[in-house]
Amino acid sequence: xxxxxxxxxxxxxxxxxxxxxxxxxxxxxxxxxxxxxxxxxxxxxxxxxxxxxxxxxxxxxxxxxxxxxxxxxxxxxxxxxxxxxxxxxxxxxxxxxxxxxxxxxxxxxxxxxxxxxxxxxxxxxxxxxxxxxxxxxxxxxxxxxxxxxxxxxxxxxxxxxxxxxxxxxxxxxxxxxxxxxxxxxxxxxxxxxxxxxxxx
Ligand code: GAR
Numbered sequence: 001x002x003x004x005x006x007x008x009x010x011x012x013x014x015x016x017x018x019x020x021x022x023x024x025x026x027x028x029x030x031x032x033x034x035x036x037x038x039x040x041x042x043x044x045x046x047x048x049x050x051x052x053x054x055x056x057x058x059x060x061x062x063x064x065x066x067x068x069x070x071x072x073x074x075x076x077x078x079x080x081x082x083x084x085x086x087x088x089x090x091x092x093x094x095x096x097x098x099x100x101x102x103x104x105x106x107x108x109x110x111x112x113x114x115x116x117x118x119x120x121x122x123x124x125x126x127x128x129x130x131x132x133x134x135x136x137x138x139x140x141x142x143x144x145x146x147x148x149x150x151x152x153x154x155x156x157x158x159x160x161x162x163x164x165x166x167x168x169x170x171x172x173x174x175x176x177x178x179x180x181x182x183x184x185x186x187x188x189x190x191x192x193x194x195x196x197x198x199x200x
Pocket of ligand 1: 008010014109119121145
């Protein structure tokens with residue numbers, strides 16, 4: 001049984017999608033061992049509690065980055081986490097954090113990386129005027145929104161879209177993409193050649 005650790009800061013819809021996939025048996029031999037939020041008011045945390053999951057708040061506000069990272073890493077170790085899923089975790093992990101879990105941290109980002117990394121990816125894509133955007137699940141390395149890509153889903157930008165309708169259609173694809181990526185990584189039938197994740 002593989003233990004997943006979910007890190008989130010807000011709404012938690014990607015966390016819910018992962019939890020639903022686990023409950024439906026779509027990700028075999030895995031469970032959520034812990035949900036950690038850096039914000040006490042994250043709605044995703046409340047959902048985790050309602051679902052009877054181990055939900056922790058490790059506040060980041062006012063805490064030096066290194067100290068906060070150490071507390072989070074320690075909670076992940078205590079809960080014997082095998083794979084960490086960043087699900088709207090709006091904190092940059094320190095290089096030290098990333099080095100504690102090599103190849104074991106996934107992130108989801110609402111654009112087709114390497115386009116539009118960083119904050120407000122939908123707004124960036126919309127304002128740029130791209131005709132296709134989407135989402136990316138990737139391994140986390142020491143650079144922002146940068147590690148090897150596991151799954152991408154494309155989403156057309158419609159003339160009738162605004163940032164909100166576009167974000168909503170991307171989010172639907174995010175929920176599908178994250179489950180796919182977790183399955184691929186837990187099955188372990190892949191190798192990473194440079195930047196390329198290739199399935200065996
Ligand atoms: C998602 O759209 C996710 O891709 C994005 O935050 C949102 C969280 O939503 N993450 C990033 O922008 C990371 N750079 P959720 O809390 O409902 O899963």
